[in-house]
Amino acid sequence: MNTVVLNNFPCEIDFDVLLNKLHIKKESSYSAELEMMATEAQLLARPKIVYKDATIEVKGDNFVVIDGIKLTSRVLRGNMEEALKAFPFVVTCGTELEAWSKQYEDYFANFCADTIKEMVLRSAIQTFEAHLDKEFELAHAANMNPGSLADWPITEQIHIFNLLGNVEELIGVQLTDSYLMLPIKSVSGIRFPKEGTFENCQLCPRENCPSRKAPYCP
Template sequence: MNTNVMTTIPFTIDRDLLFTHLHTHLHIKPDELYAQDVENMIEQALKIGKPKVAYRLAYIESKGDDFVVVDGIKFTSRILRVNLEETFKVVPYVITCGEELEEWAKTFNHMLETGCANGIMEAIMHSARVHFFAKVEEEYHLDHAVNMNPGSLEDWPLKEQAPLFQLLGDVKGLIGVELKESFLMSPLKTVSGFRFSKKGGYENCQLCPREKCPGRRVPYDQNLYAEKYQLK
């Protein structure tokens, strides 16, 4: 098992997007006095932040109606199975904002400050993820690359974190991310998933009916599952 580790991922904070998020959820505007405190928090986070990722190239060995076997490990999901129809390789990964930022965020007690710290960590995670995806797409020649993440859909539940961590090995030892009995990860601002090629694109949001989701990227398509994923 050759799991790769990145511990020096370049990242930035898009202040416009961050303040849009803070204004929407916490009613903080960039021109308000409190915005200077947010700027100070941003500067601290940029110095402290050390996002990390564990990842590897893995190969699909077999496929059933609602499962795939990747390097000897079974993953159960009809949607994942269909999305992997035209490829033979995936890049499993776990990417985290890092223990350093989580400990920094714990130093804030005021609800408003805690909300700002969470927003800043989300922004750093987003930036690091974009850089990481660009790297693996070039490294492993992933054209039209898309994501699937355990727990993002009922069809691929959170318990599928367990085989993903098994596929990567000692994730805690490599990048400090622990998989709990609940299948949640620590640090909290951590994301796991598969990155792979898929013509035509794909977003988990297309199959998720959850309304008013802050992370929604595309509209829910209520007919998509029946059209592309349902067993005939």
Template sequence: MEILTPGSFELKAKSIAKKLHVTDFLLMQRLLDTAAPAIQPKAAFLVSYVEEREDSAVVIGSVRFHSKVLARNLQDIGRVFPYVVTIGPALDKIVQGTKDVLERYLLDEIGNVALNAAHNRLQNHLCQKFGLEKISFMAPGSLEDWPIQEQRGLFSLFGDVESAIGVTLTDSLMMVPRKSVSGLYFPSEVSFFNCQLCPRERCQGRKAPYDIAKAREYGCI
């Protein structure tokens, strides 16, 4: 297991306010000043290999993952990078202790922006360290084809990720701290996003439009 501490990164109040359709810039700047010291990003990743392939499953590090889409994406791939990223628990404690509903919402969204930035920092690190021109990722629970229950297998690859970066997986398959993400990076010639196969209409985190042709291609419909 390798640990990456992305370090501080600049979150700009104006860009966050624009994204969230907030016109009170001073409020956003004040909340960002409160949140910034509590953002403590860390990432853990592995260099793993696809050991077996089936039509609807792959074996990575002796763990079998069941997903047609994952198997399709990894059909010509040997090396993959399981990962867990978090911004730590401190910001969530601030959110829970904030009484104003709007401020709670905005602080929580600042956490989402920070987590996405930490995720991107890991992606850039992997590309630079391993000489990858383009990589994509998938995450258990992001598609019906790869259910959230597969988180157990993903976490089992790491061993004691709690000691490494402070992230645990609960019995209900939720990650703690709440602002954490996990998944599997893999080299790709064409960018792949789970969103392309997901028909959910309203999703603030959508990274790509729903592609019905691609969904048919992957056997999702």
């Protein structure tokens, strides 16, 4: 299946960045508690990645067929106009960090734990992109994620999982009946060669999104 699992790579939680994200000053009374949480998370975090080297077999008006599985999206099809290869993937903060976070029940600590998990996930995504681009010599590449755009709904997430095989067995990520992933701080998608740039954010009108990478372009 050409499926690759990455589960042993560095994961560093930058405490200064964490403080900045939470708008907490170092001299704050919350700083010591947050530093303890970050230290615990650093020791326990085991983010994981699974991806596949796949072939784009058919391109229709509003769909592509990758390794025998049909993905329906006009935007995805348009962005893959020149691509012959595609790399479906799932990246997660890891079940270990998810289990750790469940001990925090009050709102503040729970929000801090959620932010830490998000930071670990984003770091793992960067690791995945750098690894893939180097491994396959992708000079230019883009990602698309089911559920990020109305044109490619979250129900399409099942196809990413079908392309990859038993994702839960490989990296511990479950897909629920409502097409959500557990751990929640996980992301699925497809990375593919593409000249120029594309971000899902360009077609998403949601204002004030903390994860926005590009301005909305109607």
